Amino acid sequence: MSLEKITWKWIIPGCCKTRNQVLEPKKEVSKQISFQRLSISDVSDPSSPLFADDLSNSLIGSKLHVFSLAELKDITNNFSWSNLLGEGGFGPVYKGFVDEKLRPGLVAQPVAVKLLDLDGLQGHREWLAEIIFLGQLRHPNLVKLIGYCCEDEHRLLVYDYMARGSLENHLFRRFTAAMPWSTRMKIAFGAAKGLAFLHEADKPVIFRDFKSSNILLDTDYTPKLSDFGLAKDGPEGEETHITTTHIFGTQGYAAPEYIMTGHLTTKSDVYGYGVVLLELLTGKRSIDRNRPSRKQSLVEWARPLLKDPKKLDRFMDPRLEGQFSTKGAQRAALLAYKCLSNHPKCRPTMGDVVTILEPLLDLNDWFFEPFVYVAPTDESVTMECLVNEKGDSNEGDGCRGGWRRRINSTMSSVTHSDTSLYRIGNSKIV
Known part of the structure; x- marks a missing residue:
């Protein structure tokens, strides 16, 4: 025939x-x-x-x-x-x-x-x-x-x-209320399940451009992966990777081995997931040229802090005002650390990520400590000592209550207008 x-x-x-x-x-x-x-x-x-x-x-x-x-x-x-x-x-x-x-x-x-x-x-x-x-x-x-x-x-x-637009808009746009910890974990878990589904299909799919702007939210904040334009069929059989001649993706999310060699695996997506998880924890963009030079790359700045439980307050989003599960944040930070390994084989599978995240949804050990928030007046980053219940500052003893970073940004309860829902501001790697 x-x-x-x-x-x-x-x-x-x-x-x-x-x-x-x-x-x-x-x-x-x-x-x-x-x-x-x-x-x-x-x-x-x-x-x-x-x-x-x-x-x-x-x-x-x-x-x-x-x-x-x-x-x-x-x-x-x-x-x-x-x-x-x-x-x-x-x-x-x-x-x-x-x-x-x-x-x-x-x-x-x-x-x-x-x-x-x-x-x-x-x-x-x-x-x-x-x-x-x-x-x-x-x-x-x-x-x-x-x-x-x-x-x-x-x-x-x-x-x-998708009525609530992109995760990117909720995390980074001005004049929006801070996203609660439980919602962040719901989004992290749902996005992980979507990515695991792609990787575990009979014909595996590599998303290749996993980032916060490609995660859309419905009315219940259920995350949906979108924009499959750069997706590739994953390796099958004895193949270990897919080789590409052109590097596509978004700066700050693309895995280092993919940028260096053009080799794609499902672990390339795991790295991108780690970046998004880090954004959920910190409330910071993966790349921000307006930050001090050593902090412009979120991964380079935060990764050394992620595996130390005592350094949680140094990178957690200050807009949460301490309202998060300490155990959950520590475990999520350690998971992000593993996902962001420079060695692909050391990263977990997305199935492993789903298994690790699921118990975190039910943790309720909320981190309550006295917290003082001063309305911001400029764009600088300030460090202030927490005040204890008696009103005394914790000076002279290393600040027993710990230090809490506060990003000066104007906050409002105004919701997104339709015109902002799908706007993408990240730069492309071409």
Whole structure:
């Protein structure tokens, strides 16, 4: 049997059709064809010996909706500025609403419509990767892809709308209330489960760009991994790693061995997870050029402190005001230390991370000590001694109550506006 040439029409149903074209009815796929997850390499290699039915069957099984450009214009008010949620490397993201009136079988819900910027940092390959991975993989801690549009030169993706935006915004944007300790641990645990699911799949997936801006939060602060544009199929069989010719990722999150050699493993993701866990503990960005030179890299500054339980107060987020589990913070810090090892083999698996984090969710040994907070007036970092219950300062004896760092930043209870939800401010490694 001769192999037919693979085209975009075969890979993605509805792809490359014009506005006036009508899709032919899909041929019934033989029941003898078993469903097997399609990998990104299957469609990026033009010599891949796959039939059109194999490709389309994979996507048919995923139950993705194929939207027209007109439909997506309608639900976003013609991509109105008032519907704009933000913009990233892929392109702008708009808020919309779908229901059965738009398409039978659609659950009435708000959605996020991501429009590929043809002049942006990402392109067809990243758009296709989102469909290949999220169209086939389902997990409570992965963002749900509802459908896509491929019409003329237009490439769009439609996701569940994440009402609370990104973890990055909650941790680092001004005028936001501090995220409670229990919420931080819930996010750390859920994100770890999502990453473990990818790594433990029959065909392992390396996320490759794990960072706080790619963790979206629903109304209950359940974390969902998003942006699979840079994801890669992991090594299989006797392979120990995947070799890449170009280094992609985000500065401050990419594993050192990947930057140096281009070798990718699931342990590369574990390093990125360690950075995010450190951000949750400290409330600091992975890279900040506005900090003193020795503190600009969060990992380089904090990693030596993480394995010493007595140094907890030197790096914990001061906005928590001591309201966290001491045991939980110590164990999470030690876990971050292991994840950030310069030696990939010394890092835990994400399955191990899930096992370590789960008991921390129920710890309630809240760290109560007298705490004095002075409203900040500038951007400097101050060190003040804690005051004991009698009102005496703990001077002269090493400050028995310990030192607590306080970052001067204005706080407010104002919640995020839609326009800030998906904005990404991290620099890319290209």
